[in-house]
Amino acid sequence: MTLYIVKCELKKIASLPMLWIFFSLCLILNVGIIEGYRYSNVDDSFISYVKETAAITGTELGGEFSERLAGLKDSEEKRRLYEETYEVKNIYEDLKAVDLGQAYISVYALPDRWAALMRNKYRCLQPMVDELARSNAGFSLYAAGETKNLHDLLFSILFRTVTGEACVLAALCMIFLYGYEYQNKTEAVIYASYTGRNIQHGKLAAGLLFGCLSYSLIAGITLLIYLGVFDYSWIWSSNVSSIFNYVEEITGIKPFLTWIPFPLWEYLLAMLGLGLVLTLIFGLIGAVIGRLCKNSYLGAVLFFLLALAMMTAPYFLAEKDLWSGYFISQFLPVCLWLSSSVWLTDMGIISLIPFHETIGLFGNVIIWGILTAVSSRHFSGKDVLL
Amino acid sequence: MLSVEHVTKKYGSYLALENITLEFENGVYGLLAPNGAGKTTLLNMLTTLLLPTEGEILWEGTDIAALGKQYRNILGYLPQHFGYYRDNTPKQFLRYLAALKGMDGKTAAPRIQELLKLVALLDVADKKMKKFSGGMLQRVGIAQAMLNDPKLLILDEPTAGLDPRERVRFRNLIHSLSQNRIVILSTHIVSDIETIAGKIILLKNHELYCCKSPGELCNMLAGRVFEVPADRKLSKPYQLLGEHQTEAGTALRIVCETPPDGFSPVAPNLEDVFLYVYGDEGGK
Known part of the structure; x- marks a missing residue:
């Protein structure tokens, strides 16, 4: 398989006008989300004040921080910041992770088998809680009282949207590429050539490469716009487990507990990396569907039906108290995407193991990789009905 | 060189071809049968698009399925419905297909130029194919089939949709390409192959x-x-091949085991054979 063939396959995708329309709509939507959320939820003037203050007080809460803050000129923003930061406690010092697990067990009435696994997960989390307590991660200023808003916008809304867009694009473009010869009636000429049915390897490579490119472009441009709107230069080193960052769930409010300590920039990079892996998984899903279904339009419908089934599976299974099915379904690619706002954290009721998303994503790469290989192999020894 | 040995092809319970045995040496082979007789199925098996249900196809003694790309490397194929990328120029399309045929850019470029000249498309080499006529597209089709200078050239209904002038030009082109290779040409139009x-x-x-x-x-x-006037009552059983206009009026062309009174046999042509063999099955 020559690079030239991969390049030609990429060209086929790029020649699709719908691609560029979809791409533009994604960017317009993302800008709309940023501006809409900023307008309705974010207090820009307070963030600017925290930024200016942090240059004087530093970004670690404590006595010294409060003293320096007290010495600053009075203002509405100062009073708010002072209230938010005065005599804050190290919440991780007294936190028993097992208690968090117990809350899920009680609220969801988990059967013993799953309750034991849930307790075990939170027992595994305790050393991390201790580490967060020891390193004073909770005292990280981040964006003070606006942290939750900023974090939610970037990771709960924008990241999920961007990843979703790239995943849909990766899957649909792969389906389109696999159905391209059927649409153009070029199957006979191509499959009877020297390369023959092995053209599918070129299509797979091009489709995955395109997935990476589209994800990088959408995520890159959206992030640039986001960072143009919100100045992050002063908070990159803040710990994402700051007391100002938290998760609201049916069991109550809990800290943003990651499995390893993450400065914001490292957390963002890790999330972007995992998002790329998820995009590749959707590319592989597209390859399997494209191989099974010659007609691209039918393939696209099949993809959305499959995604819908994956999306609703956990709700259906939980409703029926089928807990084993529920926990397994949380590893489905669409469910992993839906839970992306809490990736690299304890993930609450969604998960029974540490690093659920990482294991789930790499497991999916293997599973969908095998399915792609099996479908390709099947195609290699199958009649091409024209 | 190419042999088809007891090949049968079934689609589920439908029998498309049964127990076909053939040997091919260099030269032009016309595959003549009415539509639906299994021509395309046979050709699709020769091009590895379909796999025989029974029997095997051998190239120089080795099963073509086992030879895989090695076999396809000596194969040139123009399918019945030649698909193309509408927004490509012939040059772009041939360059892409050359890559699929394992040719590098340096080898492909002069070959593409040479073939475009051969099929008289050099002046439109950089024009998008969506504006091409059926004849021009078929010429692109023959050029792509010849890219790798194949030892086995398979053409499935290559003249379908062409006007008479283009059909003659195409026939001459095929003839010129038939040296030192096997050419298998499928058609239901007798005049395409009789010469x-x-x-x-x-x-x-x-x-x-x-x-x-x-x-x-x-x-x-x-x-x-025999050719007899249309108004002549014949007492002996005969098979009608067709009728045509002569100076003396409408004449019937018939096959008759015993000569009708007062008529001498005429020289049979390939169309007579086709009509005689396929009788009620349709076709031309």
Whole structure:
């Protein structure tokens, strides 16, 4: 398989006008989300004040921080910041992770088998809680009282949207590429050539490469716009487990507990990396569907039906108290995407193991990789009905 | 060089071809049968697009399925419905197909130029194919089939949709390409092959009817083809081949085991054989 063939396959995708329309709509939507959320939820003037203050007080809460803050000129923003930061406690010092697990067990009435696994997960989390307590991660200023808003916008809304867009694009473009010869009636000429049915390897490579490119472009441009709107230069080193960052769930409010300590920039990079892996998984899903279904339009419908089934599976299974099915379904690619706002954290009721998303994503790469290989192999020894 | 040995093809319970055995040496072979007789199925098996249900196809003694790309490397194929990328120019499309045929850019470029000249498309080499006529597209099709200078050239209904002038030009082109290679040309139009095919394969009822030279085929009807006026009542049983206009009026062309009174047999042609063999099955 020559690079030239991969390049030609990429060209086929790029020649699709719908691609560029979809791409533009994604960017317009993302800008709309940023501006809409900023307008309705974010207090820009307070963030600017925290930024200016942090240059004087530093970004670690404590006595010294409060003293320096007290010495600053009075203002509405100062009073708010002072209230938010005065005599804050190290919440991780007294936190028993097992208690968090117990809350899920009680609220969801988990059967013993799953309750034991849930307790075990939170027992595994305790050393991390201790580490967060020891390193004073909770005292990280981040964006003070606006942290939750900023974090939610970037990771709960924008990241999920961007990843979703790239995943849909990766899957649909792969389906389109696999159905391209059927649409153009070029199957006979191509499959009877020297390369023959092995053209599918070129299509797979091009489709995955395109997935990476589209994800990088959408995520890159959206992030640039986001960072143009919100100045992050002063908070990159803040710990994402700051007391100002938290998760609201049916069991109550809990800290943003990651499995390893993450400065914001490292957390963002890790999330972007995992998002790329998820995009590749959707590319592989597209390859399997494209191989099974010659007609691209039918393939696209099949993809959305499959995604819908994956999306609703956990709700259906939980409703029926089928807990084993529920926990397994949380590893489905669409469910992993839906839970992306809490990736690299304890993930609450969604998960029974540490690093659920990482294991789930790499497991999916293997599973969908095998399915792609099996479908390709099947195609290699199958009649091409024209 | 190429042999088809007891090949049968079934689609589920539908029998498309049964027990076909053929041998091909260099030269032009015409595959003549009405639509639906299994021509395309046979060709699709020769091009590895379909796999035989039974039997095997051998290239120089080795199963083509086992040879895989090695076999496809010596194969040139123009399918019945030649698809193309509408927004490509012939040059771009041929360059892409050359890559699929394992040719590098340096080898492909002069070959593409040479073939475009051969099929008289050099002046439109950089024009998008969506504006091309059916004849021009077929010429692109023949150029792509010849890219790798194949030892086995398979053309499935190559003249379908062409006007008479283009059909003649195409026939001459095929003839010029037929040196030192096997050319298998499938058609249901007798005139496409009667002057250029060394052997003609007839399929009937999904089986091989015969594989003979045009002369041998015509000899099958020697002394049995007659032309009689349309208004003449014939007492002996006959098979009508067709009717045509003569200076004396409408004449019937018939096959008759015993000569009608007062008529001498005429020289049979390939079309007579086709009509005689396929009788009620349709076709031309």
